[in-house]
Structures are given as structure tokens and as C-alpha cells.
Amino acid sequence: MKSLRVLLFTMSLLLITAVGLPGLSLYASAEPVSEKTYQIGTDVTFPPFEYQDASGNLVGIDMDLLEAIAKDQNFKYEVKPLGFNAAVQALESNQVDGVIAGMSITDERKQKFDFSEPYFDSGVVMAVRKDEESVKSYEDLRGKKVAVKTGTEGYTFAESISSKYGFTIVPFDDSAQMYEDVKTKNSIACFDDYPVLAYGAKQNNGLKVVNEDQRELGGTYGFAVSKGKSPELMEKFNAGLANLRANGEYDRILDKYIGANAEVAAQQGRMELIIKSLPALLEGLGKTLLYTIISLFFACIVGLIFGFMKVGRNKWLRGLATVFVDVFRGIPLIVLAFFIYFGIPQAFDFTMPLFLGAVLTLTLNAGAYMTEIIRGGIQSIDHGQMEAARSLGVPYRKAMLKIIIPQAIRIMIPSFINQFVITLKDTSILSVIGLVELTQSGKIVIARTFASFDIWLTVALMYLIVITILTKVANSMERKISRG
The missing domain is CATH 3.40.190.10 (Periplasmic binding protein-like II)
Incomplete structure (x- = not known):
């Protein structure tokens, strides 16, 4: 119990610090x-x-x-x-x-x-791998896959000719992913705005523009x-x-x-690239940990409230807790994020800070699972212990706090650890609402360097190291609590 109090105290300090930190979201200002x-x-x-x-x-x-x-x-x-x-x-x-x-x-x-x-007046062009020689025109796309970025002129144009030339569209949310799909030969080509593809090719992104002088008419920005x-x-x-x-x-x-004299990024070695990218990735990792700890702090509170409601004697409170768990476990996290950060503010005409939207999303999602962890832990204790306490005249609440919960905590610790790891990884999904955490930081670096393998390997190792350390620390805490 002492270790648990230390953990809660530490999380409280981190919460107070986080709320007071300015600039949690990346921005530039005039x-x-x-x-x-x-x-x-x-x-x-x-x-x-x-x-x-x-x-x-x-x-x-x-x-x-x-x-x-x-x-x-x-x-x-x-x-x-x-x-x-x-x-x-x-x-x-x-x-x-x-x-x-x-x-x-x-x-x-x-x-x-x-x-x-x-x-700006744009135009749409097609690009293929730098060493690809089989695609010279749209006819060569027949029966193949073509990568496009959603919401762009390239997507609109590719969709308009896909049936005529018999190719399948593969949509992506950002340009870097689209380029990688072509470079890895999953798609034969991609369509994008001319200046974007021309710039990428000049920066050695591994692609080349096909029929550069015959670009399709595009829209204006x-x-x-x-x-x-x-x-x-x-x-x-x-x-x-x-x-x-x-x-x-x-x-x-x-x-x-x-322009003709536009700067071309200098070629970097693998280690040099990783070292120069580390500050941005470490900043993203810090935000990942921060959002995880804050969200789990509140999720524990939510889980305790609804967990006690689920094991309580009031059927209306049990029903309310059941609805809460079913709703927030049943909605995919990405849908919940969109609904909270975009849907609710639009419906009620107010602005929601990104910090609040991200924490609220993670808290509700993790809180639903915490509720079930707490319910399961409490109900796993032999009912005879509560009956014995009650028969000795111990009040229900005191029996729960002094007898049942201390035993339940030992059972719940592994599940708490597992939920911590899950929530840590779930922060990556919130990049869809603009949260710049570790995964999004990796995407941003790749957009500049086009070095997917090196950056994603680094990101994966950072996640692995942090999760391994946290798991070891949590397991040590579990052993101490069990012995206590």
C-alpha cells in the first residue's frame, strides 16, 4: 500500500506540472x-x-x-x-x-x-520508383495499384480515370506514406500535385516524375x-x-x-540522420509519456467510481456503470477522438483545447477498462470474507476498504500494468486530431528526410525501451506489494 501511495503521489505531481506547462502543442507564431x-x-x-x-x-x-x-x-x-x-x-x-x-x-x-x-496554380503529375521503366503512360497502370493522398487534386484526378485505365486506388493520409507505398512496390505509381512531387524527387525521395511536361490541369490553392x-x-x-x-x-x-536554385538537402549518413532526428523524437516521447500518465491518473479515478458502482448493491448504479463500460469499450478510439475533439465542439459551437480533447479521449477509453479491472479484482475475492466481516459487525464500507480492496489490489496490479502499456501505445492514434507525440514526430521527420526505415526503426526501439523499463519497474512494485 505504501508503494501504491508513492505512485499516486508521483502521478499527482506530474499532473500539476503538466497542466502548468505552456506550449504542449507544437506551433509557430508571428x-x-x-x-x-x-x-x-x-x-x-x-x-x-x-x-x-x-x-x-x-x-x-x-x-x-x-x-x-x-x-x-x-x-x-x-x-x-x-x-x-x-x-x-x-x-x-x-x-x-x-x-x-x-x-x-x-x-x-x-x-x-x-x-x-x-x-498558387498547381497541376497533377504521376510518379514512379526511380528505377521503374515499365510505366510510360496511364495505359501501363492497367491491373495495378496506384497510391494517392486523400483530399488532394491527385486523388480526384486518379479517381476520375481509374475505371478508364483499369487501376485500383490505394488512399493514404499523408504524402510520405504514399511515396513509401510506391518505393516498396506495393503500388506501381502515385498521383500528386506537381510542385510536391517535383520537390520530393529533387530531395532524393526515391521517385521520379513521369512525363513532367504533360502534367494535368489542377486546381488553385x-x-x-x-x-x-x-x-x-x-x-x-x-x-x-x-x-x-x-x-x-x-x-x-x-x-x-x-526555383531553379532551390536548396537541395545535403545527403546524411544513417547515424547522422538518426542523431539529428533524436531531439524531435525525444520531445515526442516526452509528450507520449505525459499524456499517458495524466490520462491514467484520471482513468484510475473514473475506474474506481464506476468499479464500485458495478459491485455495489444499487441496481441503478450498476446499470449506469455497465452502460459506461459498454459505450466506451465499444467505440473505437479513433472514432471517439474525432467525436470528442471535432464533433462536440461543432455541435455546441465552442473551442476545445487539444490537450483537453486528447486527455478526455484517453481517460474515457482507459477508464472503461479500469472499471472492469477493478470490478474483476473485487469480485475475485471470496464472498465469504465479506460475509464473515459483516457477521462480526464490521460496516460494509469499512470491510470493503480494510479487507477486500487490499487483497484485490494485488490481483489487479498485472492488469493495471497492461493497461498502462496499452494506453501508452494508444497515444499514437491521437495523431489524427493533431497530437504531436512520438509517432507523429516520426511522420514529421520522415516528411523532411524520406528515411522511413531508419526513423520508424528508431521510433519502434524507443517504444520498446520505454515499455520494457516501465514493465520491469511495475513488476518490481508488484512483487513488493505482494510481499507487503
């Missing part, structure tokens, strides 16, 4: 020059428009344009790197004021969003805000964009990333 701070959603794996450099800064055409426009128009902003799909959903649910993420202006999107004047909202932000963006075009800054930004 200099504060006005009272209003606009929240801007963006992608994190879409070079050369937005990506994270080796120093951890968000850079790219979109990021430089936004910074220059904010400086020109004197407004303050914070960038939320959510990923494209999450950024669009955040805009729909009013979690952000605007989105700049290489977002094509389409008639369908105009029904939900207001767009700025176009700031625009800055988006929710329909009828933030007109002042849209006015500032358009005015700033016009000024950048007039003074030549717009052209300088484009030339920096996709």
Missing part, C-alpha cells in the same frame, strides 16, 4: 502586434508548402507566405500543425480560424468555406476560413497577398523552395 491571435491549421507533411526543418521550425511556401502577410498586415497568429484532414475538420468545427495547407479551391469546398484569392466567419482575416490575407505580389516578395518565396 510577433505579437495586435490583440487578436488567429489560430491557423496546417498540414505537417506536405513539402515544399509546409514541413518541419531540422531545427523543429515549420517552414515552406505556405508558412513563409503566412508570416510575410501577417507582418505586412500587422496581425498575430499561431499555427496548429494538425495534418490536412484534421485541419479541415478543425476548421469545420471552429477549432481554428483558418487553414493554409496547399488546399485546392473546389466548388464542393466553397459550400463550407470562404477562400482567399488563389496564391487558397487560404480558407469557415463560411461567413473571420471576414477581417480574409481581408487581411488578400490585401497582404496583393502587396507581396507587387513588391516581389511572393516570387522570392517561391524561388526559395521551387
